[in-house]
Amino acid sequence: MLPLQLGFPLDPQQYVPALVSAATTVVLFVVVFVVVYLLGKRLVTGAVREGLRRREFDETLVGLAVSTTVVVVAVVSVALAATVAGFGVVLAAFATLAGALALAVGFAAQDLIANFVAGVFIIQDEPFEVGDWIEWSGNEGVVREIQLRVTKLDTFDNQLVTVPNSDLAGAAVVNNVANDRRRVSVGFGIGYGDDIEGAREAILEEASRIDGALDDPAPSAPVTSLGDSAVVLSGRLWIDPEESGYGPVRSQFVERVKERFDAEGIDMPYPNTELSGSVEVTNVEGVTGD
Numbered sequence: 111m112l113p114l115q116l117g118f119p120l121d122p123q124q125y126v127p128a129l130v131s132a133a134t135t136v137v138l139f140v141v142v143f144v145v146v147y148l149l150g151k152r153l154v155t156g157a158v159r160e161g162l163r164r165r166e167f168d169e170t171l172v173g174l175a176v177s178t179t180v181v182v183v184a185v186v187s188v189a190l191a192a193t194v195a196g197f198g199v200v201l202a203a204f205a206t207l208a209g210a211l212a213l214a215v216g217f218a219a220q221d222l223i224a225n226f227v228a229g230v231f232i233i234q235d236e237p238f239e240v241g242d243w244i245e246w247s248g249n250e251g252v253v254r255e256i257q258l259r260v261t262k263l264d265t266f267d268n269q270l271v272t273v274p275n276s277d278l279a280g281a282a283v284v285n286n287v288a289n290d291r292r293r294v295s296v297g298f299g300i301g302y303g304d305d306i307e308g309a310r311e312a313i314l315e316e317a318s319r320i321d322g323a324l325d326d327p328a329p330s331a332p333v334t335s336l337g338d339s340a341v342v343l344s345g346r347l348w349i350d351p352e353e354s355g356y357g358p359v360r361s362q363f364v365e366r367v368k369e370r371f372d373a374e375g376i377d378m379p380y381p382n383t384e385l386s387g388s389v390e391v392t393n394v395e396g397v398t399g400d
Contacts, residue, residue: 143191150183221276222259228279229258238285243351245284247277266357287351291324294347294360298331298367299340301377306333309343309376316366317347322354339379 158179162172233256238244242253244263251263251271261278263271286292300309310331317329329347336342345367349359371378 138194139191142194143187146190147184147187150187151180154183155179221274224276225259225274228275229256229260231279232256232261232275233258237283238288242288243286243356245286246273246281249273286356290350290352291327291348292351292356294349294356294363296345296360296364296367297334297342298345298371299337299342299378300371301379302341304341304376306341306343308374309371312370312374312376313343313345313367316370317345317363320347320359320362320366322349322359324348324350337381339381 155176159172159176162175232238238253240253240256244250244253249271251265253261254264254270255262258275260272260274263273265271298309298313300306313331314329317323317331318325323329324347327348329345331343331345334342334344345363347359347363349356368378370376
């Protein structure tokens with residue numbers, strides 16, 4: 111009623127151009143967004159998927175790259191649609207908000223991002239696979255599952271260990287089953303008076319009788335050191351880690367050689383210290399014994 115009381119005529123036609131302009135801008139924004147998004151999603155994601163597959167990337171990384179590409183295409187579509195429709199202010203606010211949000215997320219998720227990037231490299235480089243027995247930083251276990259953020263392993267005590275991928279990527283990882291042959295080495299000490307050749311023959315015979323021991327390379331038992339109380343022979347045999355377990359073979363090797371040495375009278379001395387000289391006792395006056 112105020113415009114009528116002040117003498118201003120209320121003409122609805124004067125608002126029509128503004129409404130038409132606003133509707134045109136919105137329709138233009140929607141059309142541009144839909145066209146750019148659909149075309150970009152179909153062309154760009156298809157190119158990314160096929161390009162990664164041709165280079166034999168893991169399917170997990172391919173799916174992640176495609177999902178990321180869809181998000182990027184959506185953001186670019188919004189930006190282009192806003193530019194064409196004339197939403198300059200909205201676009202500037204959107205860019206400012208997106209930059210601030212990216213900065214905040216980056217600071218808050220440094221460890222998460224580091225683990226994620228490390229997971230990508232682990233999946234792509236394949237230093238180990240599911241089922242491999244690995245050692246790192248004084249730890250060991252059998253790989254159960256490799257995820258983008260963490261790797262899950264089972265210890266030999268049947269405990270589940272979840273390790274951040276950045277720890278594995280930054281450590282020296284030993285893959286005990288990566289090669290088709292692995293050497294099992296055990297040091298056997300014999301007395302200085304024992305026959306080295308007799309002890310070597312016993313070690314080689316017992317090594318050749320162990321299930322899983324390979325004929326090529328053949329077992330060996332060189333003298334590796336002269337200890338304080340023993341001559342040390344390194345008993346060595348080779349196994350296929352895919353067929354024979356390292357731990358069981360080593361335990362069997364040690365037990366068989368020990369029993370053979372006992373049967374043949376070959377000494378396996380333990381460390382001992384011999385003292386020489388004399389002890390003189392003085393100032394014993396007044397000391398009585400019961």
